[in-house]
Amino acid sequence: MRTHEIIFQAVKNKDRKTFRKYFLKLHIRDQEELFHLLFPTNKQEIAAFLNPDEFADILEWMTPRNQKEVYAAFSTRAIAGLLMQMESDNIIKFLSYLEPGQIDELLSLVDATERKHIEEMLEFGPKTAGSIMNKSYVVASPNETVKQVAERFRSSAQKVEMVYYVYVLDGNGILRGVVSLRDLIIEPEERQLAEIMVKNVAAVHTDTAQEAAGKLLQEYDLVAVPVLDATGKMVGIITVDDVMDVMTEEVIEDFETFAAITRSSKKDFNEGKAWKIARVRMPWIIILIFMGMFSATLINSFEETLNEVVLLAAFIPIIMNSAGNVGTQSLAVSIRKLSSGRNLLKGAFWKTVGQELLVGLILGLGAGSVLGLIVAIFYGNIALAIIIGISLLLALGISNVVGVLIPVLIDKFRIDPAIASGPFITTINDAIGLLIYFSIATQFLTVL
Numbered sequence: 001m002r003t004h005e006i007i008f009q010a011v012k013n014k015d016r017k018t019f020r021k022y023f024l025k026l027h028i029r030d031q032e033e034l035f036h037l038l039f040p041t042n043k044q045e046i047a048a049f050l051n052p053d054e055f056a057d058i059l060e061w062m063t064p065r066n067q068k069e070v071y072a073a074f075s076t077r078a079i080a081g082l083l084m085q086m087e088s089d090n091i092i093k094f095l096s097y098l099e100p101g102q103i104d105e106l107l108s109l110v111d112a113t114e115r116k117h118i119e120e121m122l123e124f125g126p127k128t129a130g131s132i133m134n135k136s137y138v139v140a141s142p143n144e145t146v147k148q149v150a151e152r153f154r155s156s157a158q159k160v161e162m163v164y165y166v167y168v169l170d171g172n173g174i175l176r177g178v179v180s181l182r183d184l185i186i187e188p189e190e191r192q193l194a195e196i197m198v199k200n201v202a203a204v205h206t207d208t209a210q211e212a213a214g215k216l217l218q219e220y221d222l223v224a225v226p227v228l229d230a231t232g233k234m235v236g237i238i239t240v241d242d243v244m245d246v247m248t249e250e251v252i253e254d255f256e257t258f259a260a261i262t263r264s265s266k267k268d269f270n271e272g273k274a275w276k277i278a279r280v281r282m283p284w285i286i287i288l289i290f291m292g293m294f295s296a297t298l299i300n301s302f303e304e305t306l307n308e309v310v311l312l313a314a315f316i317p318i319i320m321n322s323a324g325n326v327g328t329q330s331l332a333v334s335i336r337k338l339s340s341g342r343n344l345l346k347g348a349f350w351k352t353v354g355q356e357l358l359v360g361l362i363l364g365l366g367a368g369s370v371l372g373l374i375v376a377i378f379y380g381n382i383a384l385a386i387i388i389g390i391s392l393l394l395a396l397g398i399s400n401v402v403g404v405l406i407p408v409l410i411d412k413f414r415i416d417p418a419i420a421s422g423p424f425i426t427t428i429n430d431a432i433g434l435l436i437y438f439s440i441a442t443q444f445l446t447v448l
Contacts, residue, residue, distance in 0.1 A: 360400025
């Protein structure tokens with residue numbers, strides 16, 4: 001019989017011993033998945049089979065939506081008991097999904113010392129290092145020996161989240177250095193930490209943006225980074241798993257902003273309030289309509305050219321779509337570079353613009369040559385083929401540069417560059433493509 005089937009049967013028969021024997025052998029991810037498979041009809045039974053610390057581990061692994069389901073299914077006192085078993089950063093994350101009244105109710109049931117600690121964490125600004133740090137880590141003093149710390153390390157390893165580093169603090173709690181677990185193993189037991197510790201430690205402050213903390217971890221290839229308060233005292237750590245969650249959230253947020261989806265629209269979507277979703281998205285649609293009217297006016301201004309050669313109209317969609325698509329691709333490149341912390345307004349900016357211009361011209365040369373050849377063969381119009389080829393060459397080159405420029409300019413004004421959405425860039429490049437196309441066609445009108 002498969003493990004899942006044995007567990008299902010144990011729950012049905014209320015066989016706690018068998019359930020624990022097989023359930024606790026699973027990876028925490030599989031436990032969480034299986035929990036939700038059993039959840040609809042066996043919520044209370046599962047919780048009764050597990051110890052508070054075991055159930056807390058599963059709760060920490062859950063998505064916000066699933067955590068809310070658990071919160072709704074269990075008593076406030078039971079949830080408060082779980083909070084006492086969770087890591088501080090995960091507690092803050094869990095509470096951030098609740099209403100203020102629900103938070104107050106939970107904290108009133110928590111131990112006074114733990115409640116004070118949680119309230120201190122809640123005072124940090126959202127999306128800062130302080131709001132996601134963990135206060136569970138190993139510390140030591142500079143004059144302690146490797147042997148002394150190693151012995152204490154073994155006893156405290158189960159109580160802390162990060163066991164890869166020992167943070168060396170002076171009598172005032174100021175961070176003086178860090179010693180890795182590797183050093184504790186290979187260094188002689190009689191050596192003091194002051195002799196082997198790394199003194200130049202990469203660290204962040206409580207008010208540092210969480211995304212910046214993530215980039216620091218990535219740059220220095222760390223598994224944890226210490227967090228300092230305004231006086232330089234160490235108050236917590238941010239671990240790589242927390243950073244992965246943060247970076248994932250940032251990517252999702254950038255994508256949602258890119259698509260003009262705000263937090264309120266997401267909430268309204270879940271509540272099924274279509275009119276609120278439309279209200280959020282309407283400004284973007286109106287802006288794009290007015291920009292589209294400019295393109296329509298542009299076409300109308302070249303009415304005489306179109307009347308002379310009606311065949312020109314057949315290739316308008318191709319010019320517009322090609323310019324818009326190329327611009328959107330370069331937009332993605334620019335946003336990716338900005339998100340990685342690169343300042344494109346310095347030397348890298350002109351390098352990027354030149355590179356994208358060259359890429360656009362190469363794409364335009366290829367696309368223009370292919371389409372021009374098709375026009376020359378099937379329509380027998382060499383002049384039109386040349387016009388289309390040159391138009392695509394210039395339109396794609398310029399459109400590629402526009403896609404890079406827009407997010408950089410927006411970022412300079414301290415606005416999220418992701419708001420330069422695909423439709424916005426596409427509409428601008430549509431107009432550029434049309435202007436180039438009809439301007440060239442007008443100049444060659446006598447030979448068409």
